[in-house]
Amino acid sequence: MKGKHDMRGTILAAVAMLTACVFGCGGEAEKQAAGSKGTIGVSVLTMTNPFFKTIADTITAEAAANGYATTITSGEFDVAKQQNQVKDFIVAGCSAIVLCPCDSRSIGPAIEEANAAGIPVFTADIACLAEGVDVVSHIASDNLGGGRLAAEAMIEALGDGGGEVVVLDFKQAESCILRVQGFKEVVEQHNADHPDAVISIVAELPGDGKKDQGFKCTEDALQAHANLAGIFAINDPSALGARAALEKAGKADDVVIVGFDGQLDGRQAILEGKIYADPVQFPDRIAAMTVDSIVRYFAGDEVATQQLIPCELYRQAEAEADESLK
Numbered sequence: 001m002k003g004k005h006d007m008r009g010t011i012l013a014a015v016a017m018l019t020a021c022v023f024g025c026g027g028e029a030e031k032q033a034a035g036s037k038g039t040i041g042v043s044v045l046t047m048t049n050p051f052f053k054t055i056a057d058t059i060t061a062e063a064a065a066n067g068y069a070t071t072i073t074s075g076e077f078d079v080a081k082q083q084n085q086v087k088d089f090i091v092a093g094c095s096a097i098v099l100c101p102c103d104s105r106s107i108g109p110a111i112e113e114a115n116a117a118g119i120p121v122f123t124a125d126i127a128c129l130a131e132g133v134d135v136v137s138h139i140a141s142d143n144l145g146g147g148r149l150a151a152e153a154m155i156e157a158l159g160d161g162g163g164e165v166v167v168l169d170f171k172q173a174e175s176c177i178l179r180v181q182g183f184k185e186v187v188e189q190h191n192a193d194h195p196d197a198v199i200s201i202v203a204e205l206p207g208d209g210k211k212d213q214g215f216k217c218t219e220d221a222l223q224a225h226a227n228l229a230g231i232f233a234i235n236d237p238s239a240l241g242a243r244a245a246l247e248k249a250g251k252a253d254d255v256v257i258v259g260f261d262g263q264l265d266g267r268q269a270i271l272e273g274k275i276y277a278d279p280v281q282f283p284d285r286i287a288a289m290t291v292d293s294i295v296r297y298f299a300g301d302e303v304a305t306q307q308l309i310p311c312e313l314y315r316q317a318e319a320e321a322d323e324s325l326k
Contacts, residue, residue, distance in 0.1 A: 147182025214241025
């Protein structure tokens with residue numbers, strides 16, 4: 001099977017050397033002539049979130065160190081746009097494709113097209129949940145474990161009183177589904193063990209991983225739940241949007257926020273006491289492992305279908321010791 005992939009990839013690469021690629025793989029012939037092993041096409045969820053920019057930048061650097069060029073694009077939460085980017089990667093004869101899917105299910109047909117063209121597909125951070133597609137390896141944070149850490153932080157922050165909590169989710173992304181699942185698992189166990197300090201998840205709102213949407217959802221939550229005590233946001237942008245809404249409503253001291261990611265702005269907010277804690281991810285490690293997996297795949301080595309990197313809980317104490325915030 002590996003030989004078939006290699007042969008088809010070689011044929012497509014040869015075709016690409018004779019054609020110009022409008023979207024950015026242009027100059028493929030020159031790259032091949034310069035000794036490049038080929039081009040890795042990358043489409044991330046968004047470039048407005050530093051997490052995904054780090055993934056894109058690190059893949060670019062790691063790929064170059066291993067003899068590959070890269071074409072970096074962004075779906076910007078639009079799965080149709082991302083599907084077209086995959087089509088462009090196929091036409092350009094990219095050697096491999098890396099996706100952070102905008103929609104874990106709807107991206108399926110695009111991956112099927114890449115499969116049919118013999119181009120190996122890898123997913124980073126967000127997995128594909130569509131059936132019948134071939135993804136060589138999914139490389140991500142342990143999002144289920146991270147969600148459990150977020151719940152531990154919320155339990156710690158609310159203390160003996162428990163209280164009402166809202167979740168700002170993003171149901172289109174497998175990674176965020178897992179975060180909420182892990183969060184709920186630990187909260188449910190806590191409630192069973194501590195009936196006098198119950199944490200009630202009173203709403204799950206579509207924060208969509210965006211600051212403006214996190215702001216809007218939090219405004220809505222404050223209107224609907226006068227006794228709101230906590231917010232779990234599935235990433236830093238939505239957590240920061242929630243914080244802005246709390247400040248506007250004069251509720252900043254009344255509601256605890258637990259975010260997710262641990263990017264610079266999120267860590268700064270933790271240092272300042274605006275967010276209680278984050279399960280921290282390591283996008284640079286995800287990206288480096290993704291490129292390493294591509295290199296090993298083409299070398300004929302066995303590559304695990306799923307590779308997870310543990311998260312670490314980051315509170316104000318960690319922020320105070322964080323040299324990058326000095």
